[in-house]
Amino acid sequence: MNIFIDGWKLKAILETSYNYLDKNKEIVNALNVFPVPDGDTGTNMSLTMRSAINNVEKVIENDASKVIQAASQGSLMGARGNSGVILSQLFRGFSIGVNDKKEIDAQTIALAMKKASETAYKAVMKPTEGTILTIARECGEYAMEICESVNDINELIELVIVHGNKVLEKTPDMLPVLKQANVVDAGGKGLLMLMEGALEFLLGDVTTIVEKSMSSPTVQNISLKRQRIDTDDIKFGYCTEFIIVTNHQDIDGFRDKLSFYGDSLLVVGADGIIKVHIHTNNPGEVLEKALQLGELRDIKIDNMRYQHEEILLKDELRKIEVDRGEPEKKYYVISVSTGEGLNELFKSLNVDYIITGGQTMNPSIEDILRAIEKSNAKNIIILPNNSNILLAAEQAKNVSNRNVYIVPSKNIAQGISAMVAFDPDKELNENINNMNSAISKVISAQVTYSVRDTQLNGKIIKKGNIIGVTDKDILVVGEDINEVSEKLIEKLINDDISVLTIIYGEDVDKNRAEDLIKRLETKFDELEIDLVEGNQPIYYYIFSLE
Known part of the structure; x- marks a missing residue:
């Protein structure tokens, strides 16, 4: 039985939830409506969760409110895809519900789940029922219904999961495209997996406890990649990073103040924090300016001259060097x-x-x-x-x-x-x-391959089939890339179309693409056809018709 959850336990719950989802993300990915090789809901939610965990690991206080606030901030900065952004908003709302409580009980969790749903709905311009939003709302409302009579957090979460899965099974009735594809909503499934991971930790299932590995990727937290250089090239010797906990809103004004002290300046703000990165010769003065706004956390100062290194923020944090000599x-x-x-x-x-x-x-x-x-x-x-x-x-x-x-x-x-x-x-x-x-x-379409057997809009699709798709439908199914492409263009062409742009991907050579052009020119002699080498993955062809 768990009546209260403190900060330490909440950190472990969040890590176990992430681990559970990450291990099962392909189950979520497979629920993509279209059987194309881009089903990434599970991956996006997992990477977003990983970013939340990276930030949670920095919390040193045994305080549930600080842990969940860190998860909110981390998930926001690392959110990927629509599912990841919605997940970050769920964390944000959950943090609002927890407020400043160092320990949380069943009633607090229920309120936080309700606030999570409300916040996520507000973040989406046109909420669609039958999605992760529906699962979040139903779970929050149900938790509020039962929390007065259920003090055991384990029991509360278990009952909410049961209710959530019942709602998940109904999502195909709410969203016709799910029914056609014979799948439930992927985002909702991912959310329930996070809850299931939390429950298994609370129940003491050690098989789901996170096994931290040095090889595990630290996705989305700032990865500092170093490269040796001649120290004579270093104009500003100290790479300085920190977070300010503040309600200060004038981010641009603060950025302008710091620009005097160095270069490679990054200042971004969200949810009561300002994140700063700067190369400077006066880190103390920079920190003094920051202290005027609020409490400082995660201070990191590297002496680049002493170490014969310069921190280069490349793929994950590209170096910011605005040439002040150039006009805006x-x-x-x-x-x-x-x-x-x-x-x-x-x-x-x-x-x-x-x-x-x-x-x-x-x-x-x-x-x-x-x-x-x-x-x-x-x-x-x-x-x-x-x-x-x-x-x-x-x-x-x-x-x-x-x-x-x-x-x-x-x-x-x-x-x-x-x-x-x-x-x-x-x-x-x-x-x-x-x-x-x-x-x-513009009318757009793509040609790719199916990653699973399915039936959609009356078409029987086998794994490995070549499929011609638009944003809304699978129009052609076949075995040959160019044959499917030709039939796809035939379905899309109309009297208003005068230009076709064919962008061929990394798995199509130019000879095959030119053969497709010849096929199309024999059928549409007045159509202007442009060929572009795109080198894109996944899609053999991308078509643009105008």
Whole structure:
């Protein structure tokens, strides 16, 4: 029986929950509605949870409120995909419900679950029932119903899990696309797995206790990669990092104050914290400025000259060096992309910065924030190019305190069309309108392969089949890449289409792509066809029809 949970026990519960989900994430991934190789709900939730754990491990007080607040902050910065962002909002709401309690009981947990659901719903512009949101709401409401008569936390969580699984089984009736694919909601399943991991710890099942390994990836917490250099090149000798616990809202003003003391400056704020990274010769003066705003935590100072090293924030924390000699740019465009050819194409269309990612590799909120902070521009435009990255982009925008504008491109084809419509000489409103108009007009589709047997919209699909898909449906199923592609274009073409862009991936050679063009030219002699080497993974072809 557990009547109270303190900070130490809560840390262990969270780590065990993460471990349980991580071990079972492929079960969640397999619940993707489309049987394409990008089912990443379980992976995104696991990586988001890993980021939460990384931050929780820094808490040294036996205080449940501080532990859950750390989980909230860590999950926000590391959130990946829509499921990860929603999970971070659930943590945020749970933290609100716990408030400042050092120990939590069943009634507090029930209230926190209800607050978690309410916060997550507010974060989504158009909440959809039959998703993780529904599971969170039902669990929170049910917990509130029973908490007055259930003091044992173990019993409370066990009953909530039973209720949550009953609701999960009904999600196909709430969301027709789940019923067609004969699956339950992946995000809801992932949330219940986190609860199941927590319960098994509370019940003393040692098989699920986290086995910490030095080989386990520390995803999303700041990874500091060092490279030896000549110390004569080091202008500012101390790499200084810390967190300020504060309600101070003027992030830009504080960033400006610190810019006097050094370079490689990163200042971001969220949920009552400000995170700072700076290379400086006066770390003491920087810390004094920070103390004026609030309490300091996680202070880390490296003497780079003494160690003959400079901390380079590359893949996970790219070094921020805004050239103060250059005037502020009017625009800075950030695009999510993967594949050398696609990256070069976006750069040729005036994209300033590429965030590597896309299907199966959704960038986190922190990845997007780093790209935003790297800019020296009045207006920052972000192209997510994936529906599963939109929510993370929006959250990064909310946290950044910069002039950020999201053009809601849901795929690569839309992103390319948006950039074709972009004109750096035009005013912001006109550009945003033109880019939004462009993505609304383009028809996009992809060719990939099925990762499982299923039946969808009357089509029997076997594992390994080649499938032609749009964002909403699987239109063609077959065995040959070019044959499926040809049939897919036939289904999509109409009298208004005059240009077809074919982007071929890393698993298609140019000869095969040119053979497809010949097939299409014989059927559509007035169609202008452009061929682009994209080198993208997963998708043999990406099509853009305009």
